[in-house]
Amino acid sequence: MTVKDKNILIGITGGIAAYKICELIRMFKKNGANVKTVVTKNALEFVTPLTLQTLSQEAVYTEQFVTEDRKPEHIALCDWADIFVIAPASANTIGKIANGICDNLLTSLACAYQKQIIFAPAMNTGMWNNKAVRQNISFLKSTGAVFVEPESGYLACGTEGKGRLADINSIYEAAYNCISNNEFLKGKKIVITAGGTKENFDPVRYIGNYSSGKMGTALADRAFEAGADVCLIKTFPLERSYSTIDVQSAAQMLDAVKQEFADADILIMTAAVADYRPEKTADLKLKKDTTEELVLKLVKNPDILSEMCKIKKEGQTVIGFCAESNNLLEYAKQKIQKKNCDYIIANDISRKDTGFSSDYNEVFILDRDLNIKKLEKDTKNNIAKKILESIWQKPAI
Numbered sequence: 001m002t003v004k005d006k007n008i009l010i011g012i013t014g015g016i017a018a019y020k021i022c023e024l025i026r027m028f029k030k031n032g033a034n035v036k037t038v039v040t041k042n043a044l045e046f047v048t049p050l051t052l053q054t055l056s057q058e059a060v061y062t063e064q065f066v067t068e069d070r071k072p073e074h075i076a077l078c079d080w081a082d083i084f085v086i087a088p089a090s091a092n093t094i095g096k097i098a099n100g101i102c103d104n105l106l107t108s109l110a111c112a113y114q115k116q117i118i119f120a121p122a123m124n125t126g127m128w129n130n131k132a133v134r135q136n137i138s139f140l141k142s143t144g145a146v147f148v149e150p151e152s153g154y155l156a157c158g159t160e161g162k163g164r165l166a167d168i169n170s171i172y173e174a175a176y177n178c179i180s181n182n183e184f185l186k187g188k189k190i191v192i193t194a195g196g197t198k199e200n201f202d203p204v205r206y207i208g209n210y211s212s213g214k215m216g217t218a219l220a221d222r223a224f225e226a227g228a229d230v231c232l233i234k235t236f237p238l239e240r241s242y243s244t245i246d247v248q249s250a251a252q253m254l255d256a257v258k259q260e261f262a263d264a265d266i267l268i269m270t271a272a273v274a275d276y277r278p279e280k281t282a283d284l285k286l287k288k289d290t291t292e293e294l295v296l297k298l299v300k301n302p303d304i305l306s307e308m309c310k311i312k313k314e315g316q317t318v319i320g321f322c323a324e325s326n327n328l329l330e331y332a333k334q335k336i337q338k339k340n341c342d343y344i345i346a347n348d349i350s351r352k353d354t355g356f357s358s359d360y361n362e363v364f365i366l367d368r369d370l371n372i373k374k375l376e377k378d379t380k381n382n383i384a385k386k387i388l389e390s391i392w393q394k395p396a397i
């Protein structure tokens with residue numbers, strides 16, 4: 001995989017390091033990429049449109065509402081670009097993007113862009129260490145954005161410390177790696193389940209669990225970025241540009257999974273499916289003043305993972321998740337052998353810093369031979385990317 005014929009959108013914000021981006025444009029062009037630039041008003045204090053236009057051989061975009069073919073620029077450029085590199089990324093622009101502020105073309109693009117964004121920050125050391133800036137960066141990382149960390153050294157403000165724009169080769173390499181990884185699932189249909197099922201015992205109340213669906217959503221997002229045809233079967237509201245199916249109960253999820261898995265290559269079961277459901281569901285809301293005790297008889301739900309492993313065809317891959325509060329690896333080994341799936345992803349839900357509702361996770365990947373690979377604590381978006389790469393780009397273990 002090379003950058004040849006790839007469409008690279010480069011966003012330049014106000015900062016002395018803006019002049020260095022001329023070399024980044026030259027590197028992309030030399031290696032066959034198409035490059036367009038979008039600049040903020042302050043960026044033009046450091047680099048001229050004529051320089052950028054000459055290097056990129058494309059118009060330089062600065063205005064929010066200039067249109068071509070009646071399509072607003074922030075939509076047309078989003079459709080065109082394979083990757084969006086913001087360099088140098090100022091603290092101001094990072095803060096705006098993290099908080100959904102769209103007051104210029106660059107920030108509007110970042111808000112609308114659905115593929116990979118790379119940030120290469122450059123700023124004063126004090127700004128880099130500012131708690132609000134760190135929080136904004138942490139949030140953007142949790143959404144899947146890639147950051148090329150600034151370097152330490154002598155800064156334009158006359159001080160020394162971390163904040164100098166990363167080496168241009170490092171920024172180029174980050175973009176190259178993202179592009180190289182972007183399409184390794186192209187041609188594959190992946191079905192992913194996410195969230196906790198809800199089992200009603202009357203019209204307004206249910207038995208459920210604490211699963212947020214963040215891990216499943218992260219896997220679906222990263223698989224889509226990697227070129228897969230994605231179907232996310234979920235138990236919570238979510239809008240995406242790929243296919244999604246809303247379900248509530250385990251029975252509904254089973255029906256949806258059966259239908260979608262029939263022509264799929266991969267099934268990833270991240271959903272926390274209720275093991276039991278009420279035997280009966282009241283037609284009317286149960287009133288608390290009619291009894292001192294409420295006794296519910298529960299019956300077993302279908303085991304979706306086991307069912308899919310029984311019917312999977314040659315060439316299909318089934319991956320289960322094992323969320324445990326103790327004896328994690330022991331139970332994971334038992335589960336992969338009992339369910340007969342291809343891989344199990346095991347995570348410890350007793351930890352407060354990972355698992356349910358957290359933006360972070362730490363998991364173990366187990367294969368059929370009980371080989372184990374540990375993925376250290378990271379954002380769920382990064383864990384999702386590493387899971388997909390571990391299994392489909394190289395041997396998992």
